[in-house]
Amino acid sequence: MEQDMTRGRILPLIVKFTIPLLIGDVFQMLYNMVDTIIVGRYVGADALAAVGATGGLMYLINGFAIGITAGFTVLTAQRYGANDPDGVKNSFASGIELGFVLSLMLTFVFYGFAPQILRLMNTPAAVFSMSLSYIRIICLGTICTIFYNLLSAFLRALGNSRVPLYFLIFSACLNVVLDLLFILKFHAEVRGAAEATVLSQGISAALCALYTVRRVPLLIPQKEHWLPKRQVILFQIKMGLPMALQYAITDSGIMIMQAAINLFGANAVAAFTAASKIQNILMQGMIAMGQTMATFCGQNAGARKLDRILKGVKCSVIIEILYSLAAMALMLLPLRTFLSLFFPSAKDLSAMMPWALTYAKISIPCYIFLAMIFIFRSSMEGCGYAMLPLICGLTELAARSSMAFLGMHLHSYAVSCACDPAAWLLAGIMSILIFVWMYRDIKKKSEFSTKEHQSYV
Helix, strand or coil: CCCCCCCCCCHHHHHHHHHHHHHHHHHHHHHHHHHHHHHHCCCCCCHHHHHHHHHHHHHHHHHHHHHHHHHCCCCHCCCCCCCCCHHHHHHHHHHHHHHHHHHHHHHHHHHHHHHHHHHHCCCCCCHHHHHHHHHHHHCCCCCHHHHHHHHHHHHHCCCCCHHHHHHHHHHHHHHHHHHHHHHHHHCHHHHHHHHHHHHHHHHHHHHHHHHHHHHCCCCCCCCCHCCCCCHHHHHHHHHHHHHHHHHHHHHHHHHHHHHHHHCHHHHHHHHHHHHHHHHHHHHHHHHHHHHHHHHHHHHHHHHHHHHHHHHHHHHHHHHHHHHHHHHHHHHHHHHHHHHHCCCCCHHHHHHHHHHHHHHHHHHHHHHHHHHHHHHHHHHHHCCCCCCCCHHHHHHHHHHHHHHHHHHHHHHHHHHHCCHHHHHHHHHHHHHHHHHHHHHHHHHHHCCCHHHHHHHHC
16 A cells, blocks of 8 residues: 655645544544543543643653654655665664663653652643653653654655655554553553553554554564664664754653643633643644655655655645645634533533634634644655754744743733744744755755765755
8 A cells, every 4th residue: 555656746645644633643642632521521621731730741752752763764654665675674773772762761760750840830730640640651752652653654755745644543542442442341440541642552552563563564674674874873863863852852842831821720721721722633634644755755756856856845835725724714613612522511611712712713813824834744745855844833832932932921822822823823834934945955955966865965
């Protein structure tokens, strides 16, 4: 089910590749969203606030995992586009080895420093112990997060976006069953929600691994491919670390924003959590398009079809502008109905609605700029320019942090909610400008000989 994206009509290729990613990304978001819905309905608003208060740290863990594993597979897409099967196997073997090392490091760091991070995020004292219990279980499951994302990224690098989706749908459904079992039957509360999430994602990773071994021989290394190759490892680290830092920088800003929101109490945190979960579902179309462009640009950069890269980016921009307009309407118009999923009682819903509506109204005008970030950042990463998106990440961090500190200083919830749109606006514009520079630079490098190009890759 591999897909060569270096030939054929561009628009149908992009749409065909993106739709399974979109469905898969939505189901992946349902992991945590189902936790919050079930916790909010069956445990209570304080428990929902406890899960929501960990949101910034959750984003940091998941973002770091997604970023670095995507970076490990850039070389895979490029070698596949260049029709180099040994290069594909070398990159796969090296990525698996680096994935194990990374999992141990992240588990140790995030588990050990979780209490300090939650305190820095101004986690309300009433829910601190529940928040710590929840996030530490999530930290212990970091290896599941790493390897699901890594194996899925390897499959996507070969143009296969459907198989990870099938496994993810199964795991998301399993997560719902386990959430209900652990919370309603075993009364495990927030611990049960975390355990269900980790177990479900671990099964998804195992299924991806089994499929890869049995059905994707192009990826399966021989003995010689497992021997560490300095050039491959260095390139994957060179790509993976900046991409991970890009997510870490962005998510650090989200943690600072969460710290500002946490100052307004459990109701504000619970309402913001519910609204942001709805928004995250709507964002998945933007994220899926970014994943598509990373693969599309990676394969075409490997094949040195640079004009095709530009045409693909233009197609994705048009699609995402239309998608963003639809997402704006879906975020605002049925918001009360969506919130009723989290808060069953009319009293709770009435108390939460003003907080959630404020965040929605402030955020939606900048959805188009958010979509541009995903498109242009991922396109740069796919082309092998992993350092450039860091500039966008730093722009996001500066904008989000400035608004968060201003919100804390003024004790203004509205200003705190403006952290996201301010970051999206500035980073979106910056990503477009940087992509234009990158494309001009890569066009110059296209004049190099094949040998010089191989040394660059």
